Amino acid sequence: xxxxxxxxxxxxxxxxxxxxxxxxxxxxxxxxxxxxxxxxxxxxxxxxxxxxxxxxxxxxxxxxxxxxxxxxxxxxxxxxxxxxxxxxxxxxxxxxxxxxxxxxxxxxxxxxxxxxxxxxxxxxxxxxxxxxxxxxxxxxxxxxxxxxxxxxxxxxxxxxxxxxxxxxxxxxxxxxxxxxxxxxxxxxxxxxxxxx
Ligand code: ATP
Ligand code: MG
Numbered sequence: 191x192x193x194x195x196x197x198x199x200x201x202x203x204x205x206x207x208x209x210x211x212x213x214x215x216x217x218x219x220x221x222x223x224x225x226x227x228x229x230x231x232x233x234x235x236x237x238x239x240x241x242x243x244x245x246x247x248x249x250x251x252x253x254x255x256x257x258x259x260x261x262x263x264x265x266x267x268x269x270x271x272x273x274x275x276x277x278x279x280x281x282x283x284x285x286x287x288x289x290x291x292x293x294x295x296x297x298x299x300x301x302x303x304x305x306x307x308x309x310x311x312x313x314x315x316x317x318x319x320x321x322x323x324x325x326x327x328x329x330x331x332x333x334x335x336x337x338x339x340x341x342x343x344x345x346x347x348x349x350x351x352x353x354x355x356x357x358x359x360x361x362x363x364x365x366x367x368x369x370x371x372x373x374x375x376x377x378x379x380x381x382x383x384x385x386x
Contacts, residue, residue: 194220194317195261195280196292197273199234200227200244202376203251204354204368206294206321206347214292214317215257217342223292225252226261228271232305238355239381241265250371274310281313289314294321298328301335311338322348358382 196211203225211223227244239247245262252258263279264271273291280289291314293301298318301307316339320326328339354364359382365373376384 191221191287192219192290193284193287194218194223194290194292195277195314196223196225197228197264197271197276198226199231199351200225200248201238201351202244202247202354202368202372202382204349204351204372205366206349208251208369209344209347210292210294210319210321211258212255213319213342213344214290218290218317218340220257220290222257222259224259224261226264226276228264229268230270232270232272233300243379243381247372247375250375251369253371272305274304274306277310277313290317291315292317292319294319295324295326296321298326298331298339299324301339302332308334311335314338315340317342319344320346322346355382358384361385 194214215223225248249260318339318341349367357364377386380386
């Protein structure tokens with residue numbers, strides 16, 4: 191089975207993540223996409239909300255998609271979430287699957303600095319989707335990465351979780367930036383300072 195892994199902090203999950211996953215699924219005939227919240231992302235100080243809350247929001251977001259699943263492997267493992275450790279584990283658990291890692295262009299740019307990237311690049315394909323603010327520049331990557339990064343055209347979504355957190359905190363609307371079920375979840379639990 192061809193499986194896409196959509197990794198992220200998902201703090202909160204928003205329509206940019208959803209559309210990136212759906213675009214990659216369709217373009218590369220992925221049978222499933224597994225949404226995987228990280229525990230502590232390597233490139234950030236800390237995730238704001240707990241892994242449990244970010245998993246619940248993710249589960250709410252994808253509930254009605256027949257090919258989308260959540261994956262709690264990084265939240266369960268704890269510590270800093272290095273993709274290379276995760277993919278190693280997933281390949282052991284599912285030797286029959288082919289894994290593709292789905293990332294936005296900001297992460298494509300950052301790929302050369304990922305932990306043990308040479309090792310990881312032997313195990314997965316990366317599907318890079320362009321995102322406003324960073325150019326999707328495969329040609330600027332080192333040769334060994336150019337061979338494993340593919341792309342797909344995606345409508346540009348200029349939305350980030352950071353912006354959503356800021357908007358919620360100042361009382362601005364985040365409706366339609368996140369899936370309805372996620373909006374309800376955030377409102378109900380009063381997280382990010384959003385008033386119920
Ligand atoms: P934050 O602002 O907290 O960093 P974020 O919006 O960047 O949040 P992440 O959880 O960091 O979201 O991103 C997870 C993955 O989704 C990354 O590979 C990122 O590039 C990709 N991604 C996030 N937002 C978009 C978007 N609007 N369009 C395309 N890809 C996106
Ligand atoms: Mg980010």
